[in-house]
Amino acid sequence: xxxxxxxxxxxxxxxxxxxxxxxxxxxxxxxxxxxxxxxxxxxxxxxxxxxxxxxxxxxxxxxxxxxxxxxxxxxxxxxxxxxxxxxxxxxxxxxxxxxxxxxxxxxxxxxxxxxxxxxxxxxxxxxxxxxxxxxxxxxxxxxxxxxxxxxxxxxxxxxxxxxxxxxxxxxxxxxxxxxxxxxxxxxxxxxxxxxxxxx
Amino acid sequence: xxxxxxxxxxxxxxxxxxxxxxxxxxxxxxxxxxxxxxxxxxxxxxxxxxxxxxxxxxxxxxxxxxxxxxxxxxxxxxxxx
Numbered sequence: 001x002x003x004x005x006x007x008x009x010x011x012x013x014x015x016x017x018x019x020x021x022x023x024x025x026x027x028x029x030x031x032x033x034x035x036x037x038x039x040x041x042x043x044x045x046x047x048x049x050x051x052x053x054x055x056x057x058x059x060x061x062x063x064x065x066x067x068x069x070x071x072x073x074x075x076x077x078x079x080x081x082x083x084x085x086x087x088x089x090x091x092x093x094x095x096x097x098x099x100x101x102x103x104x105x106x107x108x109x110x111x112x113x114x115x116x117x118x119x120x121x122x123x124x125x126x127x128x129x130x131x132x133x134x135x136x137x138x139x140x141x142x143x144x145x146x147x148x149x150x151x152x153x154x155x156x157x158x159x160x161x162x163x164x165x166x167x168x169x170x171x172x173x174x175x176x177x178x179x180x181x182x183x184x185x186x187x188x189x190x191x192x193x194x195x196x197x198x199x
Numbered sequence: 200x201x202x203x204x205x206x207x208x209x210x211x212x213x214x215x216x217x218x219x220x221x222x223x224x225x226x227x228x229x230x231x232x233x234x235x236x237x238x239x240x241x242x243x244x245x246x247x248x249x250x251x252x253x254x255x256x257x258x259x260x261x262x263x264x265x266x267x268x269x270x271x272x273x274x275x276x277x278x279x280x
Contacts, residue, residue: 021275029271030263037261047264051271058280109212115243117250124254133255152255177216184244184251 006070013061021058028071029054031154032078038149039082041138049085053078068163072156075164079146086142110181112188114198119191129190136186140179147172148179207234211241219249 004012004023012020032053037046056077057064064073116124123129140148146165150156151172158176162169211234217223218231235242 018275018280021280022272025268025271029268033263033267034261043264047267047270050263050267051274054271055274055278055280058275110244113240113243115247117243117246124250125257129254130258133251134258137255137258152252153260173216180216180248180251183255184248187251187254188247 010070025054028074032074035078035149036082049081052081072160072164112185114188114192116191132190136183144175144179147175151176208241
């Protein structure tokens with residue numbers, strides 16, 4: 001059963017095959033949970049979103065027409081559920097997508113030019129540096145984070161990410177660049193502070 | 200920072216992400232590489248951006264918490280899905 005293609009899996013789900021639900025959860029459950037956890041920063045909330053994602057998906061599977069892949073569709077549901085939860089938790093959380101939309105024509109500019117590439121590998125991969133980077137990923141604005149997580153951690157293509165988030169491929173590219181630059185700036189600041197006289 | 204008044208630096212920044220992914224066109228790659236040979240600031244940005252990508256790709260991936268899969272399957276039963 002686990003060797004089923006996604007197309008066959010969808011067909012079985014649409015026929016009401018309960019064992020197909022388990023296959024789908026085993027195939028995509030971890031990825032959906034991981035996305036939700038990184039968006040929400042809370043394990044209990046992430047598990048709730050994972051549950052809601054599969055429940056919503058299985059209830060709506062009859063209307064799935066295969067215009068995007070099953071994986072992309074699940075990510076879309078998970079992302080929307082996570083965003084809804086963020087809005088419920090914080091009434092001041094307005095659409096960050098709209099906020100960032102205003103800057104779409106602007107290229108962000110790197111500020112920190114400390115050249116830290118030549119630092120010893122143990123320093124680059126120290127626990128503290130990892131923590132700094134992980135925190136910077138967590139602190140990405142949600143609109144950038146959604147693109148970043150799907151492209152960089154979940155391995156979606158630009159087109160798949162655009163489909164999952166229902167945005168244009170150009171916006172995916174812009175947001176990915178901004179997210180990467182944000183992380184680069186964070187690391188550059190961190191390493192520059194550790195080497196005030198240069199690398 | 201790269202020279203904001205220099206249109207070549209601005210162009211480079213706009214194409215940076217696709218360039219480091221190897222998805223920029225041949226013409227864009229050639230123009231960028233020519234620029235990088237002479238612009239130290241942009242070279243630093245490109246090198247550190249590549250290194251940043253390499254470092255975050257090494258971050259550990261979180262797993263499902265124990266029991267999460269079973270709790271979801273139990274909920275499907277309850278909701279008769």
